[in-house]
Amino acid sequence: MSATRVHVIPHTHWDREWYEPFQTFRLRLLGTVETVLAMLEDDPRFVFTFDGQTAAIEDYLELRPEEEPRVRALVREGRLLIGPWRILADEFLPSGETLVRNFETGWAVAERLGGAMPVGYLPDMFGHVAQMPQILARAGLSDAVVWRGVPRAIEHHAFRWSAPDGSSVRAEYLVDGYGHAAHLLRVEDRLAVDVQRFQERRAGFMPEGHLLMLHGADHTAPPTDLPQRIRKADAQLDDVTVECSTLPAYLQAVRDQGPLPTWHGELRSGARANVLMGVTSTRVDIKVLAGRAERALERYAEPLATVLGDTWPGEELASAWARLIENAAHDSSARARTTKPWPRWVCGTRRRRRSVRSSPRSGWPDPPPRPRSTARWRGTRRPRPAPTRSGSTCPRTGCVPAHSPPATARWSACRWSPTTRRCCSTGKPPPRRR
Incomplete structure (x- = not known):
């Protein structure tokens, strides 16, 4: 039997604002990022995943712009993983266009800093929309990592997640969340025991020969001696290899594990994790x-x-x-x-x-001057064409109610004075919108 590979993923989950305001968390972010950068530069074998988003790094560089070369070098080496999202967004409240722009802008920022993590990391969203596999597949990604919303019918560490249009990605299921190993590898005398007990609890759920340990939690920096603890745990265990790893490396190692169960549509179940309806x-x-x-x-x-x-x-x-x-x-x-x-x-x-x-x-061009003619046709003023546009996402037909100022009013781009909200000629207020 081959040795079991334990993939320890050092990471943090960074909510820009939650139980504290944004600026309070950003002050804490400064110390966290500086600790991570120092650890990465001190140990070339150490790697760190920064929550699958770029917003936290952008917030840090806004206050420490002189540190961008350090960040860029580590991201380019593949040791500091950021993106592909700009923010870990809710998937049900924003529009689909916002979700797509979230990916586009996050990927662009990550590429500017050295490269984006090629994994659809979705650790803490309150459920997932059915079109998420479609978004990831259209972006060229083949893997997603999810926690909340997975139904009890999924009894495996991974499954094939399919969208309504037929697009699908391989989804890695974090059954106990993104911080399931944050409490491990903290006591030096219990390093081997922690790994063995964790392996026993995951028996039958994790793939054969591999074990995923996400070592991190909300708004926390990794212990400065974590690389040494990982190496000590590796030395204390037989037939088990403990290594500091990344999500792309782990997903590549377990990709060929046979057929996977398939789930179609949204992930909105609270069977194993609260989706906070x-x-x-x-x-x-x-x-x-x-x-x-x-x-x-x-x-x-x-x-x-x-x-x-x-x-x-x-x-x-x-x-x-x-x-x-x-x-x-x-x-x-x-x-x-x-x-x-x-x-x-x-x-x-x-x-x-x-x-x-x-x-x-x-950018609206100046309108043409209003004709001085007051010619009438059958007792009425000649109709003037007016462009209209519907804000609906569906085709619409029918009459469009329109309000125009009196014929004697002076023509202007806004029709109504922007300061007094009165007609430029009569002084009357514009019609109330319905």
Whole structure:
């Protein structure tokens, strides 16, 4: 019988805001990243996975821009793994477009820093949408790592996860979560015992000859002597190899393990892990505000910017998307966090909604002058054509209600004074929207 390979995955799970506000967690993030960088530079065999996202590294580099060369070198060597997501987003509250942009921007940031981890890491989302395998497959990824939402029908460490369009990925199931080995390898005299007992508990569930140990937890840095503990545990055990590894290396090692069970559609079961259904109805007022900002950006600002004006407002739209993606984090969008940052979040969301609603107007060409003629046809003013656009994702037909100022009103791009909200000519307020 071949020796069992124990893959120890040092990592951390970093919620940008949760039981503490964002800035409080960012101060803690500085020390965590500096510890990780020092450990990686001191031991060339040590590797670290930074939660499958790039937002935390971006937050660190915003305050420590001089450290980017160190980060870039370690990412390029494949020893500091970041991405492919920009944020670990909730999958049910944001739109599908937001999920796709989350991947696109995260992958771009990771590539700029040296390369993205080629694994769809989904450790703490409150369930998973049916289209997630489709998104990952279209992005060129063949593996996902999931925890919450897997039904009891799955009795194996891995399964084939299929989307409605037929796309599928291999899903690795973290049956006890992303921190199931965080408490192990902490007492030097019990290193071998910890590994043996962990192996016994996973017997029959993990693949033959391999054992996955995710060593990490929320907002924590790895112990500075973790590499030494891993080597000592390896020396104390016979027929067991303990090594510091990464998720891509582990998934490659267990890929050829025979046929896998298949699951079609979303993962929304609470059989083995709480999917926190109640977060869907918390602070509905803020969820409505976030949805309006999201629709204003993806249904109006970007489509209208393609046909209005001569320049593409790329920087403005990219900034708006970046903020919306940050707000789509699973704890932020679900409101599963302290109330301290809510006023800042609400004000920021309102500002972003105003900015995306006004971005197409900035490129709107000056309209032609209003004709001076007051010619009538059969006793009525001649109708003037007006372009319209539906914000719906489905085709629509029918009458479009429109409000226009009186014929004597001065023609302007906005029709109504932006400061007084009164007609430029009559001084009357515009019609109330229905």
